[in-house]
Amino acid sequence: LGVSDVHVKHKLRTTREELILKRALSVKSAELEQRLRERALLFDIVRASASEQELDHVLDDIARRLGKALDLRECLLFLVDTKTRRLTLRAAYGFEKPGELLERIVLFDEGALGKVAQSAEPIFVDDLSTFEDSPLWEPISRQGAIAILPVVHHGQTAGVMAATRAGASGFSEEETGLLGAIGDQLGLAIRHTQLFDELRRGSQHDDLTGLGNRRLLRIRLEDELHRAERFGQPVSVLAIDIDHFKALNDRHGHPTGDASLRKLAGLMTRNLRRIDTIARIGGEEFVVLLPRTGLADAAQVGDKIRSIVERTEFPGGEGQPGGMLTISVGVASLQADETGADLLARADTALYEAKDQGRNCVVSATQLAGGARSATS
Secondary structure, X not given: OOHHHHHHHHHHHHHHHHXXXXXXXXXXXXXXXXXXXXXXXXXXXXXXHOOOOOHHHHHHHHHHHHHHHOOOOEEEEEEEEOOOOEEEEEEEEOOOOHHHOOOOXXXXXXXXXXXXXXXXXXXXXXXXXXXXXXXXXXXXXXOOEEEEEEEEEOOEEEEEEEEEEOOOXXXXXXXXXXXXXXXXXXXXXXXXXXXXXXXXXXXHEOOOOOOEOHHHHHHHHHHHHHHHHHHOOOEEEEEEEEOOXXXXXXXXXXXXXXXXXXXXXXXXXXXXXXXOEEEEOOOOEEEEEEEOOOHHHHHHHHHHHHHHHHHOOOOOHHHOHHHOOOEEEEEEEOOOOOOHHHHHHHHHHHHHHHHHOOOOOEEEEEEEOOEXXXXXX
């Protein structure tokens, strides 16, 4: 070979080596960028968990971050209650109407979610169409891949995370490792936020009844107004007042009145949903916030509570008019462009009309020409 041929071959070999090196560097650079994104995601989760927001806000924020960062089709976060052996869906990403899915219950003996909650062992399925054990519900497509992982804190399963992806390629080894690390961090996030919730509880709850106070009602109402605007869901409130309560206190004394208030609080708590907020806002005045509930259904809830109270024996109730303790209820449902204060004011107006109509009844507020007024339910 001539000198020129050797030179050409050397140059070609150098060029090939440079290309191989560039490709390797490009791959490594992409991997580094991915690792940095993963670290940033974990940092975001840590930061979200360190906030002083309520748990549902934190979980919703984390589900959204996970969905976008990992290119997930859906992401669901469940909290686990080992005493009742069930999971409750508290955050959902990737659905047209995620609010309609929240609070769904899965028992420990139901499907893959329950298995993960019991065993604390993850389940990875690359092709859902071949998976015999349906892990979720109808809104979840039977196509694509799914990863179901436990959320563990100090050896206790605090939740379950489910992540889906379109196509049957599944999750890479690196991604499953990252999801595991995220699950561990989620456990810390849940516990941290629960501790904040416990601290908040002291300033947002009534000492006598254990119910929420005005502050908690304001916070929850703002949350529900935001959710109603975002998802187009109805929101209603009940304004409740114990009839002739001053007479009961005057006749039997405040200890008897306090006992009646505590019994009413317990009665309402047992007969309303977990997502409902019950607040004591005055001596014998209560407000119940009913998410995802329209006016007619809210009126039925109000009458259910009224009827139960009427049939229940209360301390000092035998001395009340009619020989029993009763309540009056005003009902209002959120209308377009209405503030929380407007909603509460209309419920309060309906309550006063219930008083005017003889008490022990339910009145629903309606919007009529000429301003807000109320009509019997």
